[in-house]
Amino acid sequence: MYLKLVKFSLATFIAFSIIFPVFAEEIKTPSPQKIKNNPQAIPVFFSDENAMLAEMDFYIGNNQEAETIFQGLKVKKDHDVALWSNQLGSLYLAEGKTRQAQEVFMDAYLVMNNITAFKDLELKSVGLMGAEATKAYKGDPYEKVFNSFYLGMLLYSDNDFENSLAAFKNGILCDSDVVGNLYKSDVALLYLMASRLELLQNDKSMSDDYFKQGVEAFYLSYPDNRLLVSQEQALLDDLAKKQKTLNEKESPYKDEAVGQGSVLQPQEKNIGVKKVKKITAQEEKNINALKADISKLEADIQVLADKIQENNHRIAITSLKDLVDLNNNTLLCIETGRAPFKYQIGNYGEKAVFTIKPSRATVFNVTVDNFFNIKTESILKNNDVYYQASTRGGRVMDSILKGKADFKKTTADVSDIFSNVSQVYNPYGVLSLFSLAASAVSNATNPYADARHWSLLPAEIQVVPLHLNPGRHQLQIEACDSMGKVIESSKVDVEIKDGLNNVIFKRFLEKAVK
Numbered sequence: 188m189y190l191k192l193v194k195f196s197l198a199t200f201i202a203f204s205i206i207f208p209v210f211a212e213e214i215k216t217p218s219p220q221k222i223k224n225n226p227q228a229i230p231v232f233f234s235d236e237n238a239m240l241a242e243m244d245f246y247i248g249n250n251q252e253a254e255t256i257f258q259g260l261k262v263k264k265d266h267d268v269a270l271w272s273n274q275l276g277s278l279y280l281a282e283g284k285t286r287q288a289q290e291v292f293m294d295a296y297l298v299m300n301n302i303t304a305f306k307d308l309e310l311k312s313v314g315l316m317g318a319e320a321t322k323a324y325k326g327d328p329y330e331k332v333f334n335s336f337y338l339g340m341l342l343y344s345d346n347d348f349e350n351s352l353a354a355f356k357n358g359i360l361c362d363s364d365v366v367g368n369l370y371k372s373d374v375a376l377l378y379l380m381a382s383r384l385e386l387l388q389n390d391k392s393m394s395d396d397y398f399k400q401g402v403e404a405f406y407l408s409y410p411d412n413r414l415l416v417s418q419e420q421a422l423l424d425d426l427a428k429k430q431k432t433l434n435e436k437e438s439p440y441k442d443e444a445v446g447q448g449s450v451l452q453p454q455e456k457n458i459g460v461k462k463v464k465k466i467t468a469q470e471e472k473n474i475n476a477l478k479a480d481i482s483k484l485e486a487d488i489q490v491l492a493d494k495i496q497e498n499n500h501r502i503a504i505t506s507l508k509d510l511v512d513l514n515n516n517t518l519l520c521i522e523t524g525r526a527p528f529k530y531q532i533g534n535y536g537e538k539a540v541f542t543i544k545p546s547r548a549t550v551f552n553v554t555v556d557n558f559f560n561i562k563t564e565s566i567l568k569n570n571d572v573y574y575q576a577s578t579r580g581g582r583v584m585d586s587i588l589k590g591k592a593d594f595k596k597t598t599a600d601v602s603d604i605f606s607n608v609s610q611v612y613n614p615y616g617v618l619s620l621f622s623l624a625a626s627a628v629s630n631a632t633n634p635y636a637d638a639r640h641w642s643l644l645p646a647e648i649q650v651v652p653l654h655l656n657p658g659r660h661q662l663q664i665e666a667c668d669s670m671g672k673v674i675e676s677s678k679v680d681v682e683i684k685d686g687l688n689n690v691i692f693k694r695f696l697e698k699a700v701k
Contacts (some may be wrong), residue, residue, distance in 0.1 A: 208398055242642050247277060254278055263305065269298040270324040270639055273334060277643035280337070280522070281694040289341040291664065296338050299325045300357060322637070329575035330629060330641045331361035332374055336648075339380060340520065344690035352384045362575075371577075375405035375507065376570050376650065387687060395625045398511055405507060406499045410569060415498070417578075419491040426484045433477050433684070440466045505568040506652075515652035517689040523548045524646025524697065527573040531636050539636035543573040546646045547672050548666035548695055553651055562650055571647040576640075640689070645694065657685045666695045 335358030378401030524546025
């Protein structure tokens with residue numbers, strides 16, 4: 188017996204010493220270039236779980252390892268290909284590889300804005316048994332917005348003004364595509380870049396129009412106004428519901444022409460008019476109460492609107508004017524902090540919410556060639572990703588997921604009832620089968636919200652308009668906390684070309700510990 192055990196152990200040891208080195212060589216991470224040259228040879232190493240490792244690598248500065256993993260994931264061309272492309276785009280920008288960044292952002296853009304992409308996977312996710320995460324990743328509205336922004340900036344830098352403007356316009360549409368127009372089009376950067384591009388193409392009228400909308404968006408998303416705007420929107424939604432209810436309640440007691448809606452003459456009063464119900468005292472009381480509620484809502488909305496308007500008069504827009512001003516031939520885009528983290532909540536994980544790790548760096552000092560300091564009022568701030576992510580309302584998928592969660596709870600309850608009854612009256616009969624079937628359906632129902640997100644986005648983008656002569660320059664950028672203490676300092680050597688479309692990206696990372 189012991190002899191057999193020893194022989195088996197020895198054989199196992201020999202087998203592992205032969206096979207494991209081969210296996211280890213097989214899963215050894217290839218270089219990004221090797222993956223690109225031979226996409227068919229993608230090892231199992233590149234699974235979705237490794238994306239978290241790549242994210243950690245990025246935030247501790249191991250860009251080569253992160254690039255290798257995201258390259259491997261992207262080459263698989265699965266339903267998350269747009270997500271991996273966006274992650275790579277952020278990584279390439281941080282490394283100064285603008286050409287590669289433009290290429291992968293374009294890849295993501297084409298998928299995220301194509302309504303027919305991965306059609307079969309989309310249909311699966313709507314079914315009760317399909318998880319939302321099985322559909323093609325196209326991103327939340329804020330992710331489409333920032334994909335359009337980055338692509339637009341890189342095309343602008345590449346002198347492709349027509350496609351750059353198209354990208355910014357697409358971002359504006361994506362920011363508007365929310366149910367109930369919640370927080371509609373409040374990304375000022377998109378409007379301001381559209382204004383600048385229209386001015387470059389000598390369309391002053393369109394430029395002025397975009398600039399006006401940019402100012403409105405800037406006011407709407409300004410920190411002093413955010414809570415007020417949120418409260419106003421909630422009241423407006425409530426007002427719309429009550430007005431609809433009032434119309435429904437008053438409708439039976441009004442004369443309404445049948446047909447094309449033409450106004451009837453007095454002598455035609457009984458021709459083509461529906462019968463009018465006689466209102467009861469209780470119904471009249473209910474209607475009057477509803478009208479009083481509506482009047483109160485309208486008054487409260489006006490108070491909030493006045494407060495917002497009062498704030499607007501105090502908000503400086505110097506930075507907006509400087510960004511559009513064509514005397515500034517260079518735009519320095521400073522990316523800081525980490526993207527909001529998206530996770531699931533609810534009894535069945537049917538809701539997706541965002542949280543964020545606060546960034547210490549809030550103020551940036553920029554010095555050009557060791558002697559010229561940029562005024563802080565010229566820096567366009569408050570373009571924070573978390574605000575855009577957390578104010579996206581009314582996704583169609585949310586109602587589907589809520590329906591799945593309700594269905595899952597109902598079938599689970601039915602299963603429990605059948606199970607309890609069958610144990611008393613019919614332990615081996617048809618009720619047990621019903622219980623098993625209901626339980627199986629409940630277990631198979633997948634209401635989980637989609638928690639995939641573009642995790643390499645920054646927390647905020649600040650844009651610094653500069654006027655620099657063509658040639659080489661050195662920028663010193665200091666990242667400071669709210670008290671003005673320098674957290675990190677970086678020197679960036681740049682080559683400014685002759686033209687108005689110089690764009691520089693600089694990422695500041697508060698590095699994590701792996």
